Amino acid sequence: MSRLNVEATDYVLATTRSVRRRLDLERPVEREVILDCLRLAVQAPTASNRQMWRWLVVDDPEVRKGVAELYARDTVPRIERRRERVDDAQTQRVFDSALRLTEILARVPVLIVPWVEELPDGPRSTPPAAFYGSIFPAIWSLQLALRARAMGSTLTTPFGGKREPQYRALLGLPDNGTPIALLPVAYTLGEDFKPARRPPIEDITRWNRWTD
Numbered sequence: 001m002s003r004l005n006v007e008a009t010d011y012v013l014a015t016t017r018s019v020r021r022r023l024d025l026e027r028p029v030e031r032e033v034i035l036d037c038l039r040l041a042v043q044a045p046t047a048s049n050r051q052m053w054r055w056l057v058v059d060d061p062e063v064r065k066g067v068a069e070l071y072a073r074d075t076v077p078r079i080e081r082r083r084e085r086v087d088d089a090q091t092q093r094v095f096d097s098a099l100r101l102t103e104i105l106a107r108v109p110v111l112i113v114p115w116v117e118e119l120p121d122g123p124r125s126t127p128p129a130a131f132y133g134s135i136f137p138a139i140w141s142l143q144l145a146l147r148a149r150a151m152g153s154t155l156t157t158p159f160g161g162k163r164e165p166q167y168r169a170l171l172g173l174p175d176n177g178t179p180i181a182l183l184p185v186a187y188t189l190g191e192d193f194k195p196a197r198r199p200p201i202e203d204i205t206r207w208n209r210w211t212d
Contacts, residue, residue, distance in 0.1 A: 019152025047130035068106035
């Protein structure tokens, strides 16, 4: 008999949302709990078992403030431009929530930066699919582990632009590594998250060959 509780597993998978508005900004997040979640995250598969993921956990208020300032400078104008081109109400709510995150980011108790100890365009670098495919499964496992412990997160990708050198200097990231994402982490205000609206799986699935 399987040891897995399928109902509980399905619930966590279906209700792990991008949490921005319902982050508890007052409740501290214990370091040991973060480490427990990271221990689970690194069980995710990696290309050729190279295990290149690394994790920077930021709980220092001054460093969080610096990250938040850099994040807002690029993110707010980008969201505003995108919002002007979208009429869908659900997407508008997502943009509003993303703007809210720029306002509170410095107050979120923990920020986690997953990074890869390799450059995507360096000599003998891992092919892109394997390079990013070796870190994103671990990031998702981290988010699931956080959800199971009544914490929320959201995946943001502020790196790769003109401010990356400033992020690197602030966070002390080495030149031979690649920052992948920034995850704000906090306990959630309530746990009653629901599955998101998605298209029927029958409409986006085919068997054996792709046909219209």
